[in-house]
Amino acid sequence: MRYRGLILDFAGVLATGIGESVRGWCLREGLAADAWSHALERDPAGRELYLALEAGRLSQEEWNATTARALGVDRSENLMGRAWAGIRRAEDVVALAVAAREAGMRVAMLSNSFGVEPYDPYGHLGVWDLFDVAVISEREGLAKPDPEIYRRTLERMGLRGDQCVFVDDQEVNLPPAAALGITTVHAAAGTDLCARLGELLALAPPSRPEGAVA
Numbered sequence: 001m002r003y004r005g006l007i008l009d010f011a012g013v014l015a016t017g018i019g020e021s022v023r024g025w026c027l028r029e030g031l032a033a034d035a036w037s038h039a040l041e042r043d044p045a046g047r048e049l050y051l052a053l054e055a056g057r058l059s060q061e062e063w064n065a066t067t068a069r070a071l072g073v074d075r076s077e078n079l080m081g082r083a084w085a086g087i088r089r090a091e092d093v094v095a096l097a098v099a100a101r102e103a104g105m106r107v108a109m110l111s112n113s114f115g116v117e118p119y120d121p122y123g124h125l126g127v128w129d130l131f132d133v134a135v136i137s138e139r140e141g142l143a144k145p146d147p148e149i150y151r152r153t154l155e156r157m158g159l160r161g162d163q164c165v166f167v168d169d170q171e172v173n174l175p176p177a178a179a180l181g182i183t184t185v186h187a188a189a190g191t192d193l194c195a196r197l198g199e200l201l202a203l204a205p206p207s208r209p210e211g212a213v214a
Contacts, residue, residue, distance in 0.1 A: 002202075003183070005107070005159045006097065006100045006108070007107075007108045007109075007165065008167050009173070010122065010127070012168075013167050013193075014093055016089070017086055021085060021087050025086075036071075039067060046067070046070060050114070054114060054137045059117075061115075064077070084121060087121070087124070092194045097130050099204075100201055101132070107132055107133075109127070109135070110149065110150070110153050112143045113137050135156065137149065150180055162181040165200055165201065167185045167187050167193070168187060183200065
């Protein structure tokens with residue numbers, strides 16, 4: 001077995017339907033469909049707030065209150081949870097992670113998180129128990145693509161970089177992993193991620209559960 005470890009991102013890899021969920025929430029709140037992505041990604045002040053949330057410098061509750069004001073939303077309570085309420089597990093990826101672990105591999109989650117209180121996205125989708133190691137940015141005080149968070153993940157897995165495969169949907173997060181010798185896989189839209197991972201890990205890609213979304 002060439003590889004002994006599998007490292008998975010959460011959003012866009014283990015979790016799907018995020019864009020659909022937040023756009024639907026925006027429309028129900030009377031906002032533009034892209035208001036959420038504008039506040040988190042394109043507005044410089046909003047982007048700084050989100051980076052602070054990822055690194056644990058801002059609590060989810062504080063971020064909820066600040067972002068609700070920026071969006072012009074009256075109710076800040078559990079803002080993140082309400083916007084993400086429609087996300088779904090990528091069941092084929094979950095099944096492959098289970099198969100990898102059953103084959104004797106160490107399986108880790110490496111996620112740029114946004115707090116777990118009051119809304120825990122990992123608990124919401126029931127993925128905590130899938131992993132031998134879970135490294136989430138708010139608990140580490142730093143986030144991908146900082147090279148240190150990849151080093152910590154390898155240390156906790158007890159493996160070298162060349163023994164691991166890392167999957168992320170954001171290309172910017174891949175080069176620091178590759179620099180540590182980790183084989184990287186970009187979870188790009190329209191690709192058969194599980195077939196690629198099955199080939200790399202010498203695992204049969206799991207049958208797609210009926211109704212599952214890649």
